[in-house]
């Protein structure tokens with residue numbers, strides 16, 4: 442296959458004809474990247490503040506990741522879970538060391554990691570002689586994925602419409618400890634939460650909430666699942682966002698940035714939960730394969746060797762102050778800025794179409810995404826530079842300046 446043989450508009454036409462139309466795709470085909478830059482099939486350059494939706498932790502074409510993937514592909518890509526493979530065992534060890542958890546299960550996406558966590562919670566109580574503890578308590582405006590269990594936990598109706606009854610989940614307002622306490626009946630197995638609601642619009646938990654939630658779930662014997670799929674792997678300035686709150690959940694789910702763009706998901710749990718899913722109870726053909734595991738191990742090693750988590754805190758400060766300045770300069774267009782580390786957003790005022798803003802930014806060479814109703818989300822590669830952040834803020838500034846509002 443030679444991608445250069447098709448023009449961008451030919452590719453877009455083929456995509457419109459043959460791809461299942463469940464995405465709203467821009468008529469662009471991306472052909473290559475480097476760090477936090479991307480180029481389309483016509484050679485146009487983009488500053489990538491989207492990062493493959495908070496995925497490309499090491500940026501595009503990081504030489505260490507490229508070399509590790511090529512080396513592993515030349516050795517062995519897939520062996521099945523009938524056997525061990527070194528990258529996978531080492532990855533499990535590394536993740537447990539980094540998070541303080543005891544066991545790691547591997548799958549291929551965020552939603553699968555959430556699904557594994559929900560199944561583990563149910564089966565744990567089944568093995569404890571409490572089979573009535575089946576429900577998950579989640580938060581309004583949350584996003585946990587698209588498989589039926591993860592979708593049930595998701596607290597946004599727009600994702601659920603038309604899919605009929607979903608397995609039992611309860612929802613209360615995000616950050617509301619008293620509502621959580623009231624909803625924690627005898628049928629609730631677990632509480633699942635995002636430390637910062639990503640898809641919901643980059644909404645951080647209120648101060649103290651995560652710590653109080655940990656104490657509450659300990660009181661009631663309910664399992665606490667931290668969905669760190671978007672916030673984990675250093676994105677908010679600590680390896681896990683829960684770390685900043687001084688909290689260790691019972692279960693942590695990771696995906697997105699973990700293997701730098703190679704599909705992977707992971708569910709980590711405490712030793713107390715290690716016997717709830719015995720051999721045969723859960724699994725995945727591709728889960729823990731050597732290729733994805735080696736990529737993830739390389740991401741974790743590179744986060745350390747390039748001190749990317751500390752850098753995320755530093756650059757997060759630069760981004761936050763840049764966004765605050767834009768809010769001050771464009772009060773009729775931006776109502777605020779929020780987030781932490783390299784997961785932040787500028788929030789448009791009501792009445793401005795965020796998709797139109799994103800489309801204009803794209804024509805000017807800036808990639809961003811909309812989260813929630815009106816948040817322009819920044820989730821760049823963790824290797825982004827201060828210069829590229831300034832360039833991105835400059836493009837947003839100019840675009841907001843030209844935007845007319847009633």
Ligand SMILES: Cc1ncc(COP(=O)(O)O)c(C=O)c1O
Nearest residue numbers: 550551552584585586639670671
């Ligand atoms: C917090 C959170 N959980 C779960 C998911 C689902 O992950 P995936 O799209 O890899 O299935 C996402 C994806 O955006 C997410 O942000």
